[in-house]
Amino acid sequence: MAQILDAATAVFAETGYEAASANAIAQRAGISPGSLYQFFSGKQAIAAALAERFLAEMRTAHADAFATSGIAELPLARLMDRIIDPIVAFNLANPGLKALFVGTDLPGHPGARELLEALAGRVEAIVAIRAPSLDATQRARCATVCLQIVRSMMALITNAPETERATFVADLKTILTRYLAPIDEAIEG
Template structure:
């Protein structure tokens, strides 16, 4: 079902995803109309549909690109060093800072991944990264809190991811000089919870 793409077409697709990320960030998924996305990309509505069969497909492709970008930029920082022995503050710095930076650098990201009411195909696209993040967090938990039962570990991982997702918009919305303080609070929440788990 794949059609032959020209180099120009590949470029167009990237431009469309850029425009979609912009529009999603500024307007949210629902209010970012396909015509508006096309206009931001400097093309006609019809041209958008030369490359993506639906609005959902655009979002899905954008989600895929976010996943790839995140893996490329920060994937290694997640699970490589000796998590078990590291100072808790340092561990939090190593995990939280790159993720916060990615969220700030990609404002459209949260519109696609931090939503409770997502279109089904969109939820499907975001499942890999959700699962990956949960898995990484679970492996960290496994190293830091060895006595945890699997069900409790899974639940705690969900809690940690959820707290991060909830706090990130607070960080992004804060004026720039307030951000370090907001990030510190995010880490404080996570640290308090992790400390409580170890006790």
């Protein structure tokens, strides 16, 4: 099954979810379509299993990135490194991720919705620690803006040639730092 899911990741990354087929996934996995159907009923079942795998791995990556211990003392630029670098690394390591969660045939995967809500909650928790004077509405708005900035820039980062990728990552950190600096009450000097 892992071989099929690895093949599906590559096929989804190359062609997108809609254009991918179970036959193309089987061919990439080096198995017959009949063998694939012994494990999965079709492309949607493969995508659901792959989404679950991505979500489990993403939860782990995000747990490390958004750990709240010691964040009040971190300079904002170092906090951006701690959060953004693992998220970028995860997205680069999983190129089929975007095809699954943005694809029109797999809308609103429950795990994806759950993950986005958890991410928003983690960002809100960090904002609450660093800017305790903000009310719940302000924290939620700040989290939404931050997540949308990351989501928008992630496409540029993952699609950029390797020689330009670091520049886009630096731009993302700069944008977030400049957005957060006025409300970040924990910044030292």
